[in-house]
Amino acid sequence: MTTVIAPSDLARGTEYSGSRPKRHLGTHLILLVLAVMWLLPLGWSLYTALRPIESTNQNGYFSVGGPYNFDNFVTAWNQGGFSKYFLNSVTITVPAVLLTLFLSSLMAFAVSRVNWKFNITLLIMFTAGNLLPPQVLAAPLFQMFKHLNLPYWFSDSGTLLNTYISVIAVDTAFQIGFCTFVLSNYMKALSSDLTEAALVDGAGIWRQYWSIIMPLCRPAFAALGTLEVIFIYNDFFWPLLFIQSGDRLPVTTAINNLQGVFLSNYNLLAAGATITVIPTLVIYLLLQRQFVAGLTLGSSKG
Template sequence: MAVMWLIPLLWAVYTSLRPKADTDRYGYFSIAGRFDLGNYFAAWNQGGFAGYFLNSTLVTIPTVLLTLFFASMMAFAVSRFSWRFNTTLLIMFTAGNLLPPQVLAAPVFELFKLTQLPYSISDSGTLLNQLFGVVAINTAFQIGFCTFVLSNYMKALPLELSEAARVDGAGVWRQYIGVVMPLTRPALAALGTLEVIFIYNDYFWPLVLIQSGDRLPITTAINNLQGQFLSNYNLLAAGAVIIVIPTLVIYLALQRQFVAGLTLGANKG
């Protein structure tokens, strides 16, 4: 399975390092010809990747931080305290994951169009064509999944920790910030890695809610490398490799915490 997953990526890297003239002459399945980074420089300049990377950064980082913050508070409330509606709220948040985003595309678009904002905040006067609008809708759709995962993680933490904190006079916020959140770092790292990948690769909501081409995320930059009558697949492969690099860096940086978060509860003792 690992080989099957790696073959397309390795093939894209291999193709991106070959000039188009060599693949036209020798074929894509040959090893003849030279290898260089020319396609990468051409893709970066032709695709305008710098601006698109900035747009993706302005959407991904706030969305991940807000999602983890709100989801952790919700998970803390439904997992560490027994009150009347905690299970009901958890079911509602979890059920939101069952609704496909495409079903809500039309009503969300109308809602954003009819929401009036001062021009000092939004140059369109509405939520449309604004990066913070994409941040808001992605945060809303991702909170349910993160709440479900974090609540299960927090339920595995001993309740005696919270009880001891209460005996020492710690309030709810102190228990949340000083006791529970430090212990959920592996889960937050795992979710953060997944959320970065989800949000960074999201193509649907920016395409629906952003109308200016210079505000679209990096996932749309590959279209700038398409020719009108002919496609340079070596150039497209280089662009695809450039786009995937940030997610690989995030995963490698948080790999240890990611695995620890996924294996919680795999064994007892």
Template structure:
């Protein structure tokens, strides 16, 4: 082989590799995601920064300044003044049963419309999904009147009705969230192989056994993803508790944080510290279920 031939064969190819093409093709997506991440993180980081500064420092230098000192006194004051332990307990009483009831009912409905062939499965799925298109505020006045006229023993409700009880908030949140969960779980269950339930049916397994012992264990990633989302939705809900609960002792933490609001003067450093504290429970839940959350969102994304 001649020297010229060897040199020509040793020259690198001018054609870009597949990875270079892919990187060039997705630079716009990466730029967009970076910008969105910054937009979401700036308010959070600024709230943390404000919560770490004493009010005297911001009064002297302004909120848009970088003067110290920094400490955790606002967090201690917010925890003690707002009584956040009681409100966190109220939020747990509302959030945990709502999430469990919603996922249980939605999983049964999703199984019925996705794994069982019958006449009204598609119609019911459309009906459940269409319920999410209705603004909750439209039903605020009718629901308030209905709950006011539903009588309960005074041992259960101090108002003698469904108002001013955890039950009213749990029922409404369940009703409004069950459609979304049914839609997500039904699509997830449709992706599972039909051979699983057919084999179980041949072995003599009934509908309940197919649902509970075969399909539900395979839906753990989707259930974990939905549980994370539902905890965030319901825990952060402000409208329904404020509408149905009049007693301050029963309010969740989203409404109880108003205790940090002064009548004539607002300490925004203190409010920022209280807001950061309210975020911590949902952040912990997300970190605990992060792997299942990502798996539930990405499973089936590569299928045609």
């Protein structure tokens, strides 16, 4: 029997062995192993959080069976004060993400859609900034914020320390380089005919940016927005460095309230860690389609 191969299959690069395509079992096996490795800690934390501490003390953490309930989640929520800390995280995360996306989109438009002398140089500088470890600038930033005097009606500490603004500014500064790099590559993939036609019609730079390029970058914004929410929401270092008041710390520090003085209830800690994961997981599930589209669109031309 003669095997007929459609031209569309040849265009997609389908490999044939006789009359059946080769199955990439090795690739699927590697992906399956990686998925299990990523999901195993989360699943084990959830399993531990559903078990009472008495059950694990009696049977061990690697045992199966026993009662399961949500008592650890209720205790962690009340003891850790998660409702207050979640609000603090929202106060930091939302402005930081919006500022990062807006400022990086301006810079990405300048280096990708406008021909001028220093566009490549600035893009390299923004990209190189991501190579600098944040901890290197911890002491200089702390001293700078400490000696920057502000009126007490603006900051109860008289400086930028112990304010949300300090954390928002630093998070924005450290994330803007990565977002500029991604958005500039995405904008370069857009056809230049769009802005050239708008320029012929009399549209200025700002009109080209706001009315033409920005709407086309929505998938990229969705992908970057999801990543930036995860990055900034999970940040533990900068809030702990700049904020001394316990009632202003983000949710990543709320787990410290679940630590015992002499002993630690790891079932309670697992419940608290699971609670902190829920917002980012919900955001990813809601924006999953836009997130995948933002990672794939613009990867090829034609």
